[in-house]
Amino acid sequence: MKRFYDAVIIGAGPAGLAAALSLKRNGIEKILLVEREGYCGGVLTQCIHNGFGLHKFRKELTGPEYAERYIELVEKERIEILKKTIALDIIPLEEGLTLYLLSEEHGLPEVSARAVILAMGCRERNRGNLNIPGTRPEGIMTAGLAQKLVNIEGYMPGKEIVILGSGDIGLIMARRLTWEGARVKCVVELQPYPGGLMRNVVQCLNDFNIPLYLSHTVTRIMGNRRIEAVEISPTDETAGPKERGRFIESCDTLLLSVGLVPENELSLKAGVMLDPVTGGPVVDSNLMTSVPGIFACGNVLHVHDLVDYVSDEAERCGEKAALYIMGRLKKKREIPVRTGNMVRYVLPSRIDIAEPVHLSLRPIAPEENTHLLLKANGSVIYKKKYRKIMPGSMIRFEAKNIPEETESLEITFEGKTG
Amino acid sequence: MGETFDVAIIGAGVVGGAIARELSRYKITVALIEKEVDVSFGTSKANSGIIHAGFHSPPGSLKARLAVRGNRAFDLLAEELGFPFERRGELTVAFNDEEAEILRRLYYQGKQNKVQYMELIGKERAFQMEPNLNPDILQALYAPTAGIIGPYEYCFALVENAVENGVELILGEKVKEINPAKSARFYGEGFKIKTEKGLSINSRFIINAAGLYADEIASLVGLNDFRIFPRKGEEYLLDRRVGNLVHRVIFPVPTVKSKGMLVIPTVDGPVMVGPTADDVESKEDYGTTREGLKRVFEHAQKMIPGIRNKDVITSFAGLRPVATGNDFIIGTTKVKHFINAAGIQSPGLTASPAIAEMIRDILLHEGLKLEVKRDFNPIRKPIPRIRRLVEERDFRPVRELVRENPLYSRIVCRCENVTEAEVVDAIRRGHTTMDGIKFASRARTGRCQGGFCTARIIKILQRETGLPLEKITKKGPGSELVRGRLPKGVTV
Numbered sequence: 001m002k003r004f005y006d007a008v009i010i011g012a013g014p015a016g017l018a019a020a021l022s023l024k025r026n027g028i029e030k031i032l033l034v035e036r037e038g039y040c041g042g043v044l045t046q047c048i049h050n051g052f053g054l055h056k057f058r059k060e061l062t063g064p065e066y067a068e069r070y071i072e073l074v075e076k077e078r079i080e081i082l083k084k085t086i087a088l089d090i091i092p093l094e095e096g097l098t099l100y101l102l103s104e105e106h107g108l109p110e111v112s113a114r115a116v117i118l119a120m121g122c123r124e125r126n127r128g129n130l131n132i133p134g135t136r137p138e139g140i141m142t143a144g145l146a147q148k149l150v151n152i153e154g155y156m157p158g159k160e161i162v163i164l165g166s167g168d169i170g171l172i173m174a175r176r177l178t179w180e181g182a183r184v185k186c187v188v189e190l191q192p193y194p195g196g197l198m199r200n201v202v203q204c205l206n207d208f209n210i211p212l213y214l215s216h217t218v219t220r221i222m223g224n225r226r227i228e229a230v231e232i233s234p235t236d237e238t239a240g241p242k243e244r245g246r247f248i249e250s251c252d253t254l255l256l257s258v259g260l261v262p263e264n265e266l267s268l269k270a271g272v273m274l275d276p277v278t279g280g281p282v283v284d285s286n287l288m289t290s291v292p293g294i295f296a297c298g299n300v301l302h303v304h305d306l307v308d309y310v311s312d313e314a315e316r317c318g319e320k321a322a323l324y325i326m327g328r329l330k331k332k333r334e335i336p337v338r339t340g341n342m343v344r345y346v347l348p349s350r351i352d353i354a355e356p357v358h359l360s361l362r363p364i365a366p367e368e369n370t371h372l373l374l375k376a377n378g379s380v381i382y383k384k385k386y387r388k389i390m391p392g393s394m395i396r397f398e399a400k401n402i403p404e405e406t407e408s409l410e411i412t413f414e415g416k417t418g
Numbered sequence: 419m420g421e422t423f424d425v426a427i428i429g430a431g432v433v434g435g436a437i438a439r440e441l442s443r444y445k446i447t448v449a450l451i452e453k454e455v456d457v458s459f460g461t462s463k464a465n466s467g468i469i470h471a472g473f474h475s476p477p478g479s480l481k482a483r484l485a486v487r488g489n490r491a492f493d494l495l496a497e498e499l500g501f502p503f504e505r506r507g508e509l510t511v512a513f514n515d516e517e518a519e520i521l522r523r524l525y526y527q528g529k530q531n532k533v534q535y536m537e538l539i540g541k542e543r544a545f546q547m548e549p550n551l552n553p554d555i556l557q558a559l560y561a562p563t564a565g566i567i568g569p570y571e572y573c574f575a576l577v578e579n580a581v582e583n584g585v586e587l588i589l590g591e592k593v594k595e596i597n598p599a600k601s602a603r604f605y606g607e608g609f610k611i612k613t614e615k616g617l618s619i620n621s622r623f624i625i626n627a628a629g630l631y632a633d634e635i636a637s638l639v640g641l642n643d644f645r646i647f648p649r650k651g652e653e654y655l656l657d658r659r660v661g662n663l664v665h666r667v668i669f670p671v672p673t674v675k676s677k678g679m680l681v682i683p684t685v686d687g688p689v690m691v692g693p694t695a696d697d698v699e700s701k702e703d704y705g706t707t708r709e710g711l712k713r714v715f716e717h718a719q720k721m722i723p724g725i726r727n728k729d730v731i732t733s734f735a736g737l738r739p740v741a742t743g744n745d746f747i748i749g750t751t752k753v754k755h756f757i758n759a760a761g762i763q764s765p766g767l768t769a770s771p772a773i774a775e776m777i778r779d780i781l782l783h784e785g786l787k788l789e790v791k792r793d794f795n796p797i798r799k800p801i802p803r804i805r806r807l808v809e810e811r812d813f814r815p816v817r818e819l820v821r822e823n824p825l826y827s828r829i830v831c832r833c834e835n836v837t838e839a840e841v842v843d844a845i846r847r848g849h850t851t852m853d854g855i856k857f858a859s860r861a862r863t864g865r866c867q868g869g870f871c872t873a874r875i876i877k878i879l880q881r882e883t884g885l886p887l888e889k890i891t892k893k894g895p896g897s898e899l900v901r902g903r904l905p906k907g908v909t910v
């Protein structure tokens with residue numbers, strides 16, 4: 001371990017790994033990758049199902065297999081990795097950044113870096129954030145924890161299961177637990193559409209006849225020691241839960257798959273500005289946060305549905321951070337990117353017109369046969385047709401040839417053609 | 419259990435715990451019997467954690483007398499036992515003339531109860547003290563002697579110190595029968611206590627500190643002169659990120675049933691709001707309600723407009739054991755040597771040290787010889803925590819801790835910065851359920867509510883105790899975390 005680095009990357013999940021590789025390939029030598037766990041790969045290590053790498057490797061890999069490909073490359077490049085080390089604090093200085101790390105091997109060392117890449121991933125939203133009334137028994141857990149218990153530890157969280165929220169992890173776990181002999185009674189989703197990918201709804205619920213109650217939510221938890229039942233109510237977008245149609249479903253486990261929150265405790269300490277919609281840092285077209293020298297990519301920036309996209313984003317982030325370290329980051333003129341009709345967020349929300357830029361966005365609600373429009377000063381400069389858009393599926397595209405005189409860009413969905 | 423204890427205390431909440439610790443000063447044998455697998459799992463774990471000044475209860479009541487006396491005991495107790503306690507003060511705010519009149523009455527009531535240093539203050543002073551108050555307030559009653567504590571840390575510390583000084587702690591044994599001892603013709607010559615699992619414990623005196631179930635324990639010796647009614651209180655804990663909205667406990671003017679819904683700073687930092695006060699049917703009704711949430715926030719927002727319910731990270735409900743007559747029931751009974759410490763509703767936490775002294779005096783009066791142990795050790799050392807140091811970027815002492823104990827380098831709970839050293843300490847002090855570890859170490863109390871650290875704590879607990887995963891519970895039998903191993907041979 002050294003005292004000075006060009007770049008320190010926090011988190012060795014798919015984002016951190018890809019960012020490290022890209023830094024190296026773009027000419028940066030003194031790189032440190034810091035990982036809290038005793039292993040690299042992040043959340044992927046517990047995702048033993050298929051479906052990773054379709055975009056990146058044109059092949060269906062499991063989570064660990066996908067991670068392994070990157071870990072090998074990082075090791076081959078001899079990038080320094082500190083495992084079992086947590087980044088406690090980042091302090092921006094006039095010149096560069098100081099980091100405080102905590103590890104058994106090294107104690108509490110202080111290191112300096114010219115650039116830091118945040119790649120801490122995200123965490124699952126839990127019961128407290130939902131304010132579900134009722135008792136506080138055992139048997140309520142996030143789908144990710146259940147995934148860990150089943151896949152890594154080899155235990156059954158329960159036998160009769162209700163899943164709240166139709167995020168991808170919940171859907172995957174519905175299938176996994178059914179395979180293991182549990183009875184998944186239903187999946188309950190507040191929105192009128194599923195939260196996860198359509199392919200997961202089909203493969204994980206429909207194929208097993210597991211009912212999906214859309215526009216429903218859990219309104220009460222019952223049982224004092226172990227959960228015994230939940231009350232499920234239909235909901236109304238404006239009025240909230242309704243009494244009519246309310247029913248009780250007995251269960252011994254309630255899995256929560258109610259969304260992910262980027263893990264930005266550390267970013268906040270460093271003074272990084274967060275976007276209230278994504279929960280991640282506000283970044284520019286170089287994926288640099290509001291603190292000069294601090295970059296962000298992967299789930300800590302905004303929640304991705306596919307790891308392939310995480311890797312792409314992290315590679316770009318590494319490339320930009322390398323340019324920054326070498327003092328060659330291009331800057332011309334920044335303009336805001338606004339969200340229009342049906343767009344929940346677009347990232348980055350400010351871009352530099354110097355170069356083409358990758359934009360990621362999510363729609364507010366599902367829609368069929370619609371057009372995505374990119375407008376510069378009000379006139380359309382890019383248009384693409386979508387058969388179906390879903391909040392659960394992120395949309396990416398490259399914005400290029402932005403006219404010199406553009407003051408602001410707008411992303412919007414328009415024009416039903418169906 | 420062959421020997422005959424001098425005193426058996428039934429119930430290890432703050433009341434039973436305080437009595438046990440007080441009695442452990444003397445050369446007598448004491449058993450503390452608790453039905454749950456850990457102490458403080460009853461009402462003592464789910465309350466507001468306020469050491470009240472003592473002006474709320476009517477003069478002459480046990481509640482008033484013991485709260486004021488109990489309050490004064492906390493500086494020494496906290497120093498000896500190393501639990502968090504801060505004298506922050508209470509501010510009761512009035513919005514109109516009618517309420518201001520009630521404030522004045524409370525002030526005089528406090529004077530009668532011998533509460534010290536109270537002041538009626540004007541709007542300006544109140545604002546200086548609490549800048550986030552609603553600007554529409556008229557007047558406030560300031561009681562600087564009030565404090566806040568970690569209620570379960572307090573209870574754990576009491577019991578730990580009592581055990582250190584010789585008290586026998588019997589956990590997971592529910593008392594279900596009380597008979598005269600074998601050789602005895604009537605109760606007064608000794609009791610034989612039987613538990614549900616068949617354990618029998620002999621003792622000369624019984625102290626009934628069974629909280630919500632004190633009426634049922636009394637009826638085991640044929641006493642049916644009081645009943646305990648559960649009164650529910652819902653509490654909501656806010657995210658640490660909200661910051662220090664208040665420094666002192668903020669009260670509205672009280673109603674007949676309760677002190678009203680409050681805004682409470684906690685010793686751990688985050689703000690809590692609550693509690694409601696609703697009579698319920700069942701002693702097991704620990705559910706929070708949509709309606710309760712709404713009420714709590716309406717009241718809290720009236721006092722501190724910056725409070726929002728979207729910042730809630732967790733909630734819970736506690737049940738106050740309210741006895742017939744609405745006061746504490748403490749004293750001897752028609753059954754010789756069977757002594758009640760029952761109906762200890764709010765301010766029971768505050769009063770607990772004084773209740774313990776009162777019980778000691780009763781025992782003395784009833785003829786139990788109390789000779790002071792020379793080797794009584796009043797000190798319990800808590801483990802140092804790193805949370806505040808890390809928050810304040812005071813890294814040097816953290817480095818020291820890590821050097822001494824490398825387990826300090828492993829952060830288990832990232833929301834509250836709890837390390838493996840602290841979790842292991844909790845386990846070694848006897849807390850082997852997920853809730854016990856949570857109360858003792860603060861892990862799992864932050865905004866992610868265990869999403870991250872549960873799996874880690876399970877690992878540590880297994881390593882330290884050798885328990886298989888299927889035996890690990892949230893709060894004792896019936897609350898197992900998993901339901902067995904995966905069926906063999908099934909793969910993906």
Ligand SMILES: Cc1cc2nc3c(=O)[nH]c(=O)nc-3n(C[C@H](O)[C@H](O)[C@H](O)COP(=O)(O)OP(=O)(O)OC[C@H]3O[C@@H](n4cnc5c(N)ncnc54)[C@H](O)[C@@H]3O)c2cc1C
Pocket residue numbers: 010011012013014015016034035036037040041042043044047049051052085086087088119120121122143144147168169172260263266297298299300304305306307308310
């Ligand atoms: C439970 C779960 C299941 C998923 N299932 C799928 C799926 O089936 N298919 C799919 O395509 N995608 C899935 N995803 C999404 C996919 O795994 C993520 O998109 C991807 O893992 C994100 O990569 P990341 O590197 O941003 O974050 P992560 O994989 O979360 O990695 C972050 C890393 O940072 C480390 N870290 C965090 N804070 C610190 C710190 N302060 N100091 C040091 N290290 C730190 C963590 O230990 C972790 O290793 C899932 C996500 C979750 C949460």
Ligand SMILES: Cc1cc2nc3c(=O)[nH]c(=O)nc-3n(C[C@H](O)[C@H](O)[C@H](O)COP(=O)(O)OP(=O)(O)OC[C@H]3O[C@@H](n4cnc5c(N)ncnc54)[C@H](O)[C@@H]3O)c2cc1C
Pocket residue numbers: 428429430431432433434435451452453454457458459460461462463464465466467468469470591592593594627628629630631632635649650651652653693735736737738762763764765766767768769
């Ligand atoms: C919402 C709420 C807020 C409150 N806020 C405050 C406050 O801010 N300040 C304050 O001073 N007071 C407060 N109180 C009151 C305070 O919490 C109680 O007065 C105090 O905790 C009572 O302690 P206890 O030991 O009598 O009861 P408990 O803690 O309930 O202990 C009784 C024990 O007896 C055990 N037991 C029962 N039956 C048996 C049996 N058959 N065999 C063996 N063991 C048995 C139980 O398991 C339990 O552990 C509040 C109460 C509530 C509900």
